[in-house]
Amino acid sequence: MPEPGRRRAAPSKGDLREAKLLEVLEELLAVKSFDALTTNDIAERAGLSRASMYFYFSSKQEALVALFAKTVEALHEKSRAAADDPAAPRDAIATALRRTRERWHEHGLIMRVAIDQSSAIPELGALWMETADIFIAAIATILVRAGVPDEEGPDGARAIAGALCWMIERTFYHASAVSPAALDQASETCRVVWLRAAGIRP
Structure with a gap:
């Protein structure tokens, strides 16, 4: 809990990117099966490189678990x-x-x-x-x-x-x-x- 009178820290850029990846994964699952989905699909939809996505999730399976x-x-x-x-x-x-x-x-x-x-x-x-x-x-x-x-x-x-x-x-x-x-x-x-x-x- 933040101390009284202090503002809660804003989400970091990393937090926002991770949240975006999970949001994109949910969107993609509405149009594509999980088996057919690739990490590249998720990264591209989120506007990131595949290497950048691996900084947050090592696989689509790990991203699904987080979601x-x-x-x-x-x-x-x-x-x-x-x-x-x-x-x-x-x-x-x-x-x-x-x-x-x-x-x-x-x-x-x-x-x-x-x-x-x-x-x-x-x-x-x-x-x-x-x-x-x-x-x-x-x-x-x-x-x-x-x-x-x-x-x-x-x-x-x-x-x-x-x-x-x-x-x-x-x-x-x-x-x-x-x-x-x-x-x-x-x-x-x-x-x-x-x-x-x-x-x-x-």
Whole structure:
């Protein structure tokens, strides 16, 4: 935190170039598959030489990991906020899904690409598992508050939360590739399933 009365330092030229490279990568993925994309494509679109890009990222894979990390950082924050939400479980569920849906609306393409590449790029898989673990913990917290037993076993809150998390991930993954309207509908379906799992009438 900056000291009171002192201005936060402006981003350096290097920070701005790195941010530009990530922005360009996201733009290019909208028109070109990751496998077909080259580091030269990214550098040229960003107005840099390939050698200059290597100063920031050694490969397109490293750039994708950085972009995905930036994307899921907000999901981590929103999931932790869901666990701490003092609202009634019904409202907490609606808020958690709304926030998650918004992230998929904004960056669904990046999340789909990262999920698709996670078997080839272990860092992506690790980031996504970390994200899932945080979301599962939040779901479990809300389920327990709704009366689901906080115990081990297939009918315990943690196990049910895990099933809900991966259901939501797959549902949002497919719907986000179709249209915003499909994602909205998928989010509503996930809300109903989560409510029923929590023993709350939709």
